[in-house]
Amino acid sequence: VRHLVGIKDLTESDINLILETAGQFKEVINRPIKKVPSLRDVTIANVFFENSTRTRLSFELAEKRLSADVVNFSASGSSVKKGETLLDTVNNILAMKVDMVVMRHSSPGAPHYLTKHIKANVVNAGDGTHEHPTQALLDSFSIREKLGDVAGKRIAIIGDITHSRVALSNIFCLQKQGADVMVCGPKTLIPKYIESLGVRVGHDVRAALAWCDVANVLRIQLERQQIKYFPSLREYSLYYGISRQMLDELDRPIVLMHPGPINRGVELTSDAADSPHSIILDQVENGVAVRMAVLYLLAQL
Numbered sequence: 001v002r003h004l005v006g007i008k009d010l011t012e013s014d015i016n017l018i019l020e021t022a023g024q025f026k027e028v029i030n031r032p033i034k035k036v037p038s039l040r041d042v043t044i045a046n047v048f049f050e051n052s053t054r055t056r057l058s059f060e061l062a063e064k065r066l067s068a069d070v071v072n073f074s075a076s077g078s079s080v081k082k083g084e085t086l087l088d089t090v091n092n093i094l095a096m097k098v099d100m101v102v103m104r105h106s107s108p109g110a111p112h113y114l115t116k117h118i119k120a121n122v123v124n125a126g127d128g129t130h131e132h133p134t135q136a137l138l139d140s141f142s143i144r145e146k147l148g149d150v151a152g153k154r155i156a157i158i159g160d161i162t163h164s165r166v167a168l169s170n171i172f173c174l175q176k177q178g179a180d181v182m183v184c185g186p187k188t189l190i191p192k193y194i195e196s197l198g199v200r201v202g203h204d205v206r207a208a209l210a211w212c213d214v215a216n217v218l219r220i221q222l223e224r225q226q227i228k229y230f231p232s233l234r235e236y237s238l239y240y241g242i243s244r245q246m247l248d249e250l251d252r253p254i255v256l257m258h259p260g261p262i263n264r265g266v267e268l269t270s271d272a273a274d275s276p277h278s279i280i281l282d283q284v285e286n287g288v289a290v291r292m293a294v295l296y297l298l299a300q301l
């Protein structure tokens with residue numbers, strides 16, 4: 001049984017295979033008949049212990065486009081609230097003859113733990129501050145679609161790096177494809193270990209925008225912060241917030257990305273988020289094809 005727990009475990013050729021397969025599925029889902037019978041006898045449980053809009057709906061649509069049977073589980077409203085453990089919860093779902101588990105959990109390592117204890121395929125839909133592999137894959141798919149290639153491109157990941165699973169998965173995914181990656185944000189939101197991954201580290205958002213081909217802007221994750229937040233949201237938006245004017249004034253156009261949800265008026269002004277620089281909704285569209293590719297390829301193993 002194979003799993004997708006993190007981008008760290010993938011090779012460049014694994015990434016290429018997933019993104020090329022996603023390209024084929026994107027053609028399929030743009031046809032009048034969007035469904036293919038590829039996973040007709042497969043049952044998939046989407047098990048979400050944390051809130052989600054994009055990832056959850058996107059996995060469900062991907063599964064339905066592949067003709068899989070789908071069940072959805074949210075921790076809120078479930079017997080987790082009565083004290084049932086993660087493993088008991090998942091084993092009870094699997095007893096109903098489920099073949100694959102797509103899981104979001106607030107604890108880093110929770111999907112990896114599952115892979116050691118259950119026989120179904122496990123797909124990580126985000127584990128705490130650790131990895132969000134399908135987000136990084138759909139981000140790379142969107143960069144390839146817009147710029148032709150990831151190799152050689154300068155990508156700045158701007159914002160709350162410390163609390164972001166999107167940052168870590170993107171760093172692995174982009175570097176494996178030959179991109180030059182910078183992380184940019186206040187010192188309090190960039191972990192010390194990040195330099196050991198071979199990324200550039202910057203603290204000046206205007207310099208990062210002038211340097212990059214792509215700016216992937218992240219949200220301040222207040223829900224994960226253990227200590228009183230510094231800088232405040234007001235200070236953050238003053239020193240790191242990106243406006244349409246800042247993008248328009250660059251010497252050359254750059255691509256603006258954001259995994260969502262956006263804190264409008266904090267990391268991005270609305271006129272930047274909704275500008276022609278932005279491919280934010282393309283990222284969301286591409287998430288369905290990328291997740292179809294991941295599920296389809298795992299089912300072949």
Ligand code: CP
Pocket residue numbers: 051052053054055056126135259260261
């Ligand atoms: N990008 C992302 O993971 O969004 P959700 O939290 O809404 O799934």
